[in-house]
Amino acid sequence: ATPTALLVGTGRGSQLGILIRGPQVLEETRRIDTIVLDKTGTVTTGHMTLLDVIAAPGEDAGEVGRLAAAAESGSEHPIARAISAAAVGPHAVESFQSHSGYGVQAIVDGRVVLAGRSSWLREQWGLDTESTLTTAQDAAENDGKTVIAVAWDGNVRGLAVVGDVLKPGSVVAVTEFRKLGLRPVLLTGDNAGAAQLIGAAAGIADIRSEVTPEGKLNVIRELQAEGRTVAMVGDGVNDAAALAAADLGIAMGTGTDAAIAAADITVMRDDLGAAADALRLSRRTFGIIK
Numbered sequence: 001a002t003p004t005a006l007l008v009g010t011g012r013g014s015q016l017g018i019l020i021r022g023p024q025v026l027e028e029t030r031r032i033d034t035i036v037l038d039k040t041g042t043v044t045t046g047h048m049t050l051l052d053v054i055a056a057p058g059e060d061a062g063e064v065g066r067l068a069a070a071a072e073s074g075s076e077h078p079i080a081r082a083i084s085a086a087a088v089g090p091h092a093v094e095s096f097q098s099h100s101g102y103g104v105q106a107i108v109d110g111r112v113v114l115a116g117r118s119s120w121l122r123e124q125w126g127l128d129t130e131s132t133l134t135t136a137q138d139a140a141e142n143d144g145k146t147v148i149a150v151a152w153d154g155n156v157r158g159l160a161v162v163g164d165v166l167k168p169g170s171v172v173a174v175t176e177f178r179k180l181g182l183r184p185v186l187l188t189g190d191n192a193g194a195a196q197l198i199g200a201a202a203g204i205a206d207i208r209s210e211v212t213p214e215g216k217l218n219v220i221r222e223l224q225a226e227g228r229t230v231a232m233v234g235d236g237v238n239d240a241a242a243l244a245a246a247d248l249g250i251a252m253g254t255g256t257d258a259a260i261a262a263a264d265i266t267v268m269r270d271d272l273g274a275a276a277d278a279l280r281l282s283r284r285t286f287g288i289i290k
């Protein structure tokens with residue numbers, strides 16, 4: 001994947017809403033045998049819903065929800081949008097920082113609030129999650145939910161539970177990838193339970209979960225080291241390095257600028273099927289399939 005300055009639409013491709021960086025990209029599509037799919041916003045809608053807020057003993061769930069919503073209000077991440085949609089009342093938010101693939105940090109009404117992966121809170125901030133919360137987190141994750149730990153003033157105060165669903169076209173798209181001779185791999189920073197649920201629903205058996213943004217790049221490199229030629233489809237800031245390292249990077253046009261800038265092909269339709277169309281069209285251009 002060599003980034004060049006211009007996105008060019010090629011005839012039929014631009015009609016279908018497929019932007020291809022240059023003619024050399026079409027040739028690359030011939031050799032692809034593996035397709036790595038980001039989960040959130042690529043296979044799933046990325047319109048996550050806040051399902052539950054769970055407070056640690058002695059904490060107030062309303063307060064956990066309010067401070068998490070305020071801390072997340074500066075982030076565009078699907079998780080952040082779900083949590084901040086529940087925001088009520090004005091809060092003074094300062095010093096917002098987003099840590100792609102991990103969580104956010106902000107000062108809300110003078111308190112240092114963190115919202116993110118519990119492993120990040122533990123490893124980066126030395127914050128342990130209390131045992132009843134851990135039990136609740138395990139149960140929600142086994143049920144396929146995404147769980148965010150919320151901490152302030154040095155303690156984990158509660159959990160926000162969010163859920164996502166498949167895009168309507170994802171199951172058919174995975175079937176199309178197989179027909180094109182591609183082996184699908186689901187790649188996500190999310191927990192194993194959420195990844196399994198979506199993988200099973202989409203018909204993908206090879207699932208790599210709890211992968212950091214740097215880890216996503218390494219998964220691409222490992223697959224390449226096994227001799228595979230890899231396409232990657234993604235939408236997030238956290239996918240950009242992997243999209244650039246893949247033999248063919250495909251960005252969802254609804255995704256972030258970082259993903260689009262790193263990709264060889266951008267599909268304007270918010271449907272995984274558009275990525276399958278792009279590959280089929282490119283191969284047909286080269287007369288590989290009719």
Ligand code: ADP
Binds near residue numbers: 212
């Ligand atoms: P994906 O690979 O599914 O697109 P990300 O790499 O963006 O996921 O995020 C991986 C994990 O990092 C999330 O499941 C969540 O636990 C945590 N995370 C990322 N961004 C945020 C955020 N804005 N707020 C809370 N947690 C976050």
Ligand code: MG
Binds near residue numbers: 039041236239
């Ligand atoms: Mg994503």
